[in-house]
Amino acid sequence: MKKHRITKGVASVWQCLITRSTLAPVIALGLFFVQTQAQEQSPLMQGEDGFVIWEAEDFDRNPDELWIADIDREGASGEVSMLIPNGAGGNENNTQLQYDIIFTHTGTHIIWYRAGADSGKDDSIWLHLDGERPPNRATGNQASMTGFNGTIFAWYSKAQDGGGQMTFDIDEPGLHTIAVARREDGAFVDKFIITTDSSFNPDNFGEFGPPSTPREGEEVESNNQVEFTLNPVNTEGVENTSVTLTGDATITPEDALMVLQWQRKVGDEFIDLSGQNGTSFMVNPLTLDWNRAVMRLKATTIGASTVSQEAIISVIPETDPPKAIRAQGNAIQQRVFVTFSEPLSDASAEIAENYKITSAEGSTEVISALLLNNSRTVLLETSEMVVGSKYTVTLNNIADTAATSNILNGGQVKFYSLGYLLPQTDDGLIVFEAESYDVNTDDLWVEDFSRGTPSGGVSMVLPNGAGGNEGSSQLLYDVEFIYTDVHIVWYRASGDSGNDDSSWFWLDEARPANRVDGNLASMSGFSGKSDFVWVSDPQEGPSPYTIEIDEPGVYTIALARREDGAFFDKFVITDSFDFNPNDFGPLGPPETREGSPALPEVTLMTPLDGEEFESGEVISLEVEIGDSDREIVRVQYFAGEELVAESTTKPFNAEWVGAVAGEHDLSAAVIDDVNDLAVTEHVFVTVFTDEPIQITSLDLDGTRANLIMEWQGGIGPYTVQKAASLNAPVWEDVDIDVESPLSLPVDGTIGFFRIVAP
Known part of the structure; x- marks a missing residue:
């Protein structure tokens, strides 16, 4: 029977008295605009943070006046949107809403639009830059802004063709004209955002997104403040792998706009890395030209900016040759794909003589070798192969892309040559x-x-x-x-x-x-x-x-x-x-084709499903492998997705040492010599510990409305309980199956909390 374990010293360790003091009113920090003089409408102005935000009805020109203001469609920001009515006519070149913008940033920009449409016949508009479709979107439907079929109003940044966000390039700073042009009548447009931040999402700022930004001549007063909460740190990695830097900052007030921009030091200056925004920056592949690169993250808002600590990337030269990790052959198409562990040099990978294909039936000629665009897969065109035969590819003089090439000689990988697709298998596949x-x-x-x-x-x-x-x-x-x-x-x-x-x-x-x-x-x-x-x-x-x-x-x-x-x-x-x-595995099961021997039935024999162990106990791992024509070469044992043990010797038993407390989902992958695998059904085991639960951190968050609690020890599932006093006969469950750290709303001026576990 399971019992709730309560540690001694309840008041000092488990439960904490939380007193909430009355707080003085907090003055919201933000920005507002002041019109300094009477003037005609001046251009919109891109801010130092790279943002331009405006309402659709705030246009500079409506050439043929076929776009009209609409107040009937509910949900518009400012209660007004712009509409090209069905049947109104018009065309792309004359039926436009034009907006003059002074750009202070160059490079790639992203435009977001808040739009709506009743059907798929009303859900697109053209984007124009300086009187024509943007140069990077001149063909097809790449300049068509779409995606809002059947919505009242919602935020989008989608190109009809080309994929990804709706981007355009600004080559020179200064005055440019952005226009939305008729493509399909019946389209409603409400609001627009232009940004250089590829990680920005207007939905994070409420239904209508951030407020509009000023036009030229409007003074901006801002009390915005930014502060780094996480600095990137020095990082190293092996050549041709990858590294990731992380950093983060907070802004006050929380709903103000902030851009995080990664920078690299070039000479004495830090240069923005185009499109590298947000809290993380990955270098992949990590080449030697990144060695000793000095990086930092810059946080910018209206009226304020700050930079993180500098971080240095160190690159360790690679010394290991590439490995062939998988081959797949098709006798009908007479071709073989060989996949490698890392990118290869074109010169070595595309020499047919570097590959030899043999089997018990004899050799197969390699007619040509082509390194595919991912630089890790080689396509071999071959002479005739026998369906069902196991072939060995021997590889020599295969070089990687390291600055000092590493050469693979004598590498081997095996495959079955497959034929036509078979009927559904007995197990339904x-x-x-x-x-x-x-x-x-x-x-x-x-x-x-x-x-x-x-x-x-x-x-x-x-x-x-x-x-x-x-x-x-x-x-x-x-x-x-x-x-x-x-x-x-x-x-x-x-x-x-x-x-x-x-x-x-x-x-x-x-x-x-x-x-x-x-x-x-x-x-x-x-x-x-x-x-x-x-x-x-x-x-x-x-x-x-x-x-x-x-x-x-x-x-x-x-x-x-x-x-x-x-x-x-x-x-x-x-x-x-x-x-x-x-x-x-990530590639899924092998094709059900002629020539592919059936995988064996495999069962995880020990431990048993539901078995329990003490912390520190060595857990025996055994698998039963059924009859098969496959040659099994190793068995890997997993707890969840973590590899905890491996055996390459029959009968492929192993031991799991150092299992941490908790419930574990165990399985085994049985792998043959062509790297196909069969996976056992999962079993669940529990590792117990006598370590008591201890509160390790307890504090109020910045709003002082929530308690942040952290603990360690015990074994879940954990339940958080509260009571009005320490001696309360009954404690009320606040939440079950919780994890540390936990955020709890604090009601009233006093309260007691505790964590219990089985």
């Missing part, structure tokens, strides 16, 4: 790569070799601006189901933004019967992912993404265009709701 399609209906989908880390070295994308539509732009896959009823579709995908994160799923020339309406058939959920992630998340309706198979047999699955710029790498279809492709 169908697994296939996106590039292994049967038909590309209009050839608008193309192979991509540069995005992230695709499973087979290549992914598929319909590029931004390529055109196409749902019905004609499809990749078709013929798959055979042996089981009926509900199946789950998993997809490994990547997209830059909310404009690039969906495609339609079709089953036998139509959306699935259970996903005909709305966006139920849209595969989404991977917005803002620069590398591939596993998702099963329809745009509408509950997750996971399910389809229904009425009869066994061959079906045609289609990946159909919905948004261009969406990258797809791999698919898994399963009849098990418990299946998760992440259990097989």
Whole structure:
């Protein structure tokens, strides 16, 4: 039976008396504008923090006056928005709202717009800079600001084509004209923000975003104050890896604008690093030209700025040669992808003679070698391979990109040569790569070799601006189901933004019967992912993404265009709701194709599910591996995502030493000589400790309305309780399953709190 353990010395350790004193009124610090003289409307002025903020109705010119002020649509900032009414006519060149702005900053700028539209026929406007679309957005729909279909008003920064935020470049400081031009009538625009801060989000400043900034000639009085709370520190890393610097500052008042800009020292001056805003800065890859680089973070607001302490980046020259970590071969396409641990030099990676492919059946000729855009994957075009044979790739004279090259000689990696896709497996799986399609209906989908880390070295994308539509732009896959009823579709995908994160799923020339309406058939959920992630998340309706198979047999699955710029790498279809492709590592399970031997059944035998251990006890780890044609070479044991033990010797048992107190989710990954893996089901164990709970920190936050409590010791789940007195017969639960540190609202002038645990 579990008991609540209460430590001796309750009053001094567990419970703390909190007295709240009456505070004098706090004067809000902010800024306000003073018109110094009567004058015609002068240009908007970019502040020292890089911001320009204005209401849509505060235009300088409305050339053909087809844009009108609207007060009927609810939710506008200032209760007024601008509208180009449906049926009003007009065109891109004459139907504009023009705003004169004096820019004090050069380089890349981001524009945010608060807009709304009733439908997809009303939800876009053009961006113009100095009388034309910005030079970086001259083609296609790259200058189209969109994304506000079906919203009353909301903040967006999305380009219809090209992905990412809506950016434009200012080459020279001075007077420029920003215009929003008619693209679709029926579009409402309410407010605009221009910033140099790529990490800025107007939603952090309430529904309407920050207040408008001044025009030229309006004096700005500001009591804003900024202070660094976290300084970056000296950091070192190995060449061609990565390092991250972090820093942070606070601003008073809290709702004032502040920009965090990373800077590098060049000579005697610190230079802004374009686009490097926010609390963290990553260097990847870390090349030797970053060695001894002096960095700092600058915090800027209206009327005030400050800089962090300086931090030095040190680069340790790399001395290890690259390693081949995986190879995948397709006998039908006669090609092999070899993935390496780090970027390679073009000169060495693209010499076909540096690769030898052999098997028990003999050698296979390497016809050509191509280093793909990610610089870590090499595509080998080969002569004929035998389906199901295990091949060994031997690598020589392969150099990395270190300043002093490190050479791989005698490296080896193995793979099975795969054939055609098999019917659904006995355990209900169908697994296939996106590039292994049967038909590309209009050839608008193309192979991509540069995005992230695709499973087979290549992914598929319909590029931004390529055109196409749902019905004609499809990749078709013929798959055979042996089981009926509900199946789950998993997809490994990547997209830059909310404009690039969906495609339609079709089953036998139509959306699935259970996903005909709305966006139920849209595969989404991977917005803002620069590398591939596993998702099963329809745009509408509950997750996971399910389809229904009425009869066994061959079906045609289609990946159909919905948004261009969406990258797809791999698919898994399963009849098990418990299946998760992440259990097989980030690339998921191997394709279910001819030539791929079945993975063994694997079971974590010890410890047992629910077993308990004392802190400091050594935990034995044993796995049972079923019969298989696979050659198992190692077993890794995990607690959550942490590798806690590994064995490379049969029977692959191991020990976990130093398990910390708490509940642990254990699993084992059984890995063969081609780096495919099978994962056991998870078991949960608990490690107990007799260490008492101790309050280590207790203080009021800056508002003095919340208590910040930190503690250590004991074992969760923890419960925080309160009472009116120390001797209260009953303590009231405030919150359960809490973690340290904990923020607690403080009511009244006196109170007692304590932490209890099982």
